[in-house]
Amino acid sequence: MDIQTPPTLLQLAGESLLRDQASAIAALDYLPAELFPLLFIQAYRRRIPEPLKAMVQAWPFTVLPLGGLLQLPGLMVLQAVLDGLDILLAQEVRPRRWKLQVLDLRNTGTNFWRMWCGDSTWNCSWKVPVAVHSSSPNKEHPLVPLEVFLDLNFNERDDGDEFLKYILQWAQQREGLLHLCCKALRISEVPFQRQTPLDKLSIENCQRLTHSDLTHLSQCPNLRQLKSLHLFRLSLADFSLEPLRALLEAVAPTLQDLRLDNCGMVDSQVEAILPVLSRCQQLRDFTISMNNFCVATVEKLLRHTAGLRSLELELYPVPLECYRIRGILNQERLAQIRAELKAILSELGQTRTIYLCGKCCHTCGNTNVYDVAFS
Known part of the structure; x- marks a missing residue:
């Protein structure tokens, strides 16, 4: 017994x-x-x-x-x-x-x-x-926001996870009082074609994002009317940005806010999205700071966005040429490059103000922002 x-x-x-x-x-x-x-x-x-x-x-x-x-x-x-x-x-x-x-x-x-x-x-x-x-x-x-950690799993065959629904609704009603953190996200067989079109997509701090994930996003029908696309602190350095170009191509008529900050992007990747940027005529905010661009790439971005008449906010990275060894900013070189960029704005004949964002300081966590204006 x-x-x-x-x-x-x-x-x-x-x-x-x-x-x-x-x-x-x-x-x-x-x-x-x-x-x-x-x-x-x-x-x-x-x-x-x-x-x-x-x-x-x-x-x-x-x-x-x-x-x-x-x-x-x-x-x-x-x-x-x-x-x-x-x-x-x-x-x-x-x-x-x-x-x-x-x-x-x-x-x-x-x-x-x-x-x-x-x-x-x-x-x-x-x-x-x-x-x-x-x-x-x-x-x-x-009061400091409470951190809430959870894993998300979306599956078409599920009738609905009551626990997940309850948690997400609870968190949404307490915005600002807590920080919802998802370290593992699984999406399988979800019928995106039956979902309401999204007007905002934000992906932040997702180090596990794969090239196939980005490709899948570019093919989702319910993302065709996006007004806002935020990608922040992702690891895109080894990616082909062709899926991102395809997504931007699809949402160009409606996109108003595009933020691609701190994604590890390099000069060669920008070439994939330059042509489609000039077709985003509704774009108001465009930020692509804290990426690794040389001054020539920043110049290309300025020229390809020159025809966007609705553009109000532009934030670019301080070019790599402005940094000494160990990431120390060379203020004299920065002043020269700001003058060069101002000359380009003058050449384009636009009243325009752009901003250059420096790298995050590892000691204090702050970043410096510098304006370049032509009127």
């Missing part, structure tokens, strides 16, 4: 405490950080929302790896956790008790629960979140 391991005294204490929810909530102010994970799991498994809501507000760790528990049933208890966060997010100043910085909804973190709860069923590795103890108990902290 099976011999079940008897519950530990700690588990029995948690179960006893949860029988009186009001007492359990009141005890959180005095509960050691080491007891929170076990009590949280017990409340989660028993679907007791009020203690969960209170524990989120008093969570003594920097990370709540909730994704490791989501294989357990309960959209209701997920709602309780988010309700607890809402109480905190609604406040203008972060309470001194709030230590939580990251809500992790990915299928990770199970080692955290195993370590604190002694449950051998948890078997994933995880960097254990740190319990934070304030040295100034009466000090309030300025």
Whole structure:
């Protein structure tokens, strides 16, 4: 016959405490950080929302790896956790008790629960979140957006992931209060032709973007009416930009905002998109800063955008010729190149102001912007 391991005294204490929810909530102010994970799991498994809501507000760790528990049933208890966060997010100043910085909804973190709860069923590795103890108990902290990590998986055959829908709707309604971070995105067999046309597409900090992904985007019918295209901090240095050229060709009649900043682009790649740029007659904002261009490429960009009468904002990278070894900016050379670019604007006969953006300083994180104007 099976011999079940008897519950530990700690588990029995948690179960006893949860029988009186009001007492359990009141005890959180005095509960050691080491007891929170076990009590949280017990409340989660028993679907007791009020203690969960209170524990989120008093969570003594920097990370709540909730994704490791989501294989357990309960959209209701997920709602309780988010309700607890809402109480905190609604406040203008972060309470001194709030230590939580990251809500992790990915299928990770199970080692955290195993370590604190002694449950051998948890078997994933995880960097254990740190319990934070304030040295100034009466000090309030300025509000910093909460980071929420999750993986996205879109599949035509799914009727809809209620969990994903709920999370995305919750995050959208709290814009500015949290930072939604997706490190892994999977799209398979999604019927784009049946979707409403998009007017904005933004892809940022996606280091896993492949050439086939870019090709797929250029072929999506629901992107044919884009007004805004943002690609930021991508690794395009080894890509052929032919798919991007095809996408720009398709959206040229409607595109108003094109941003291709910090994508690792080089001179040879710009040649692929130069001709189509001149056909984006509705373009108002064009930024292509923090890429590796020589002055000749910047000059070509100026000439190919000269006929865009709606253009109001132009941001280009400071040319490579302006930098010394180790990326130090040569101010004298920069002044010469600004004068050369101003002469080109004069030659084109346009009242026009462009901006040159320098590389990000690794020490302070700032960037300098320089104007070149002709009137």
